Amino acid sequence: MSSLLEGLAFQKRDSLLHKLDPRVKLFYALAVMVMAGVHNKMLPLLVMLLAQAPLAALGKIVRLWARTLKASLPLVLLIIGTNLFFTWLRGSLTDLYIVEDILALAVRFLVFVASFSIFTLTTSPDDLSLALEQMGVPYSFCFMFRAALRFTPVMVREARTTMDAQRARGLELDKGGPIARARRYIPILIPLIVNAITRAWSMAEAMESRAWGASRKRTSLYVLRLRGRDYLAFSAVLFSLIMAFYAKFYLKFPYIIPIIRSALGI
Amino acid sequence: MPIEVQYVWYTYPSGIEALKGISLTVEDRDFLVIMGPNGAGKTTLLKTLNGLIKPTKGRVLVDGVDTRHATVAELSRKVGLVFQNPDHQLFCSTVEEEIAFALRNFGFNEEEIKERVEWALETLGLEEYRDVSPLMLSGGEKKRVALASVLVWDPKYLVLDEPTLGQDYAQKEKLREIICGLLGQRAVIIVTHDIEFVVDFRPRPRVALMADGRIIAEGKAEEVLTDPELLSRASLVRPQVPEVLFNLREKGLPVRTDVLDLVEARDAIISLARGLA
């Protein structure tokens, strides 16, 4: 799970994808979501998944991207497992086409993860919050979002230190039954909560001291401006979106199981 | 039997090499101070002593036991580690409970718990706060409670990470007094940035300097803490007393510079004055 979160964290690289306007990338992530949402057959979904690999390469994040996908496999298996189970309950598991549809669901989920991870891996939270801000989302909301991301690693480190400090006082976390174990987390949770509150308080103090909440309208040092490449990327995404809808309504996709079968000669 | 750190390397999962071949021995009733810049690996080293961190290479032996073959709880009975920030560990509703926490974990009986808590409260001068919530105390008092909560099981090796941080002068003097009272019966290991605090200890500790995951010097305080080259490698600033003497030497006056003690320095300067007169 933690590596899934890690795979979503921004990675600083020098790539075309990183330089792209965050709004375009956000549009891309949402568009892929819609495309994958309207399709439910294996073939188009598989195409969508594979088509993203070159993008990951363009963003120089292939390894992390692949790791994120791998980290989401347990969830994928869960989706497949539960669906298979219910189909089996209904007694229709004998139909291979139904199995393919179930697998397609799992691929759809992978498509979501793939596009979102490309988006978050190449977009710094500062850029994202700037994008949201320029799209009219209130600044305080954007700031909260950004600060949450900024302080997550700090809190994780603090949790580790607290755990270490209590273990150094003889606390054994993995001893005894489930209730006893849960109780052992109290000495860790209390300092964590207390510290989170103190930290929030001193952050608020520091923010106030730097004119947070001044009554005038806020300006931003950075402005996002769409450039040629952004329009190009935007058009490409829009085109794919239109194509996906066209395909949905005018094309009929074959199942791939018979294709594989005939190819293998079974 | 001692703690033996033998050629220890440690790399964090994130890939940072924090320890690069550390070797160090802490004898029974030893008094050792470890100093060095931010990020030198001091805290990481301390965590290897009670098994919170297991070396990637090399080994740590605590009284002959390899830390890889014992639990943190077992090792902690011998190696009591007090963390830098008391806010990371204080959680009970009273100081008394806080101090008893470890004893309960270690399975002491109620009678002994009472006796030991009493002793720890007294040793650290915390009797008046026994029923107060540790969260309500001042920074200095919190640090003392954290120290008491470890000292209470009387570990053979007492390890303190930056005990003077954020303390005022009087609190530091009080801490020094407490530490001096503990010396001689157990080993004390202190990590600190506060060079003037170290210099004022009697007896003087042995000093190890760390930089970039390595120990760059180890020896008597008088030697290590007056050596300009070592000090600058460890991001330390020379204590004021030898700095005065060093400046005199630079001006061509014949004085020793490996002096940390005020009275000794006074005598050196007085005799210099007489000698010239």
Next chain:
Amino acid sequence: MGIIEVEDVSFTYSGSKRPALDHVDLSIKKSEFVILTGPSGCGKTTLCRCLNGLVPHFYSGDFRGRVLVAGLDTREHEIWELSQHVGLVFQNPENQLFCLTVEADVAFGPENLGLPREEIRRRVEWALKVTGMWELRHRPPHELSGGQQQRAAIAAVLAMKPEVLVLDEPTSFLDPAGAAEILSLVAELNKRLGITVLLVEHRLDMTSPYADRVVVMAKGRIALDGPPEEVLTSREARELGVGIPKVIRLYELLAERGLRLPEVPLSPGQMASLISEVVRCR
């Protein structure tokens, strides 16, 4: 009139019985370098909070007397107005840097003020340059050393163009080299740009050479106030538990033995010069 005038101020945090400040009077002139010290819990941080209006606007409680900052009464002006005159730097650099690059953090204050973009850019560049952070401006703060983080925090406050810089134990998380770096930066801002400095510190050995004045607080009151040479040699300072720098203690030990130096030394270098003068004259 001083740039900061604290006039008979008392303050009790709401929910607390004891006053944190008890009839405090303090006047600081423009371009002065003042050190504020005193035992833990004596009210130093609370006094700092009074200077940019955090007390009484952010921390509520019973506030008496008045504080004037560049002529503005802190009760009548909001924190964001006052923070353009008094910049506060806190102890823990981690909690005062919120953005993912140093530059964005330095821009945060001026952005909040709603200044024109060009003006923000000018100020950010200036603040980064005077603090020596220009090269590091695109780095995330959490990847910097403690000393660099604290410099970034100072830059962020300077971008508000305050006349007064108030620093509450800014070096306590840093190693000695990092601490020295911050102190010399602050001293330079004071000397070169004439920025008034109020520095809260326990460690007077490092800081007192820079100071025009040392103010000692005790139990919410101002106990001592004067030039460092005077305050640090006084009997009261010892009784209040102020850490007297070693050079001053050595000075006193020498005096007991009849070796009187013409001045009270504040730094080892100064002391060595004084000694060598006296010794050679004899």
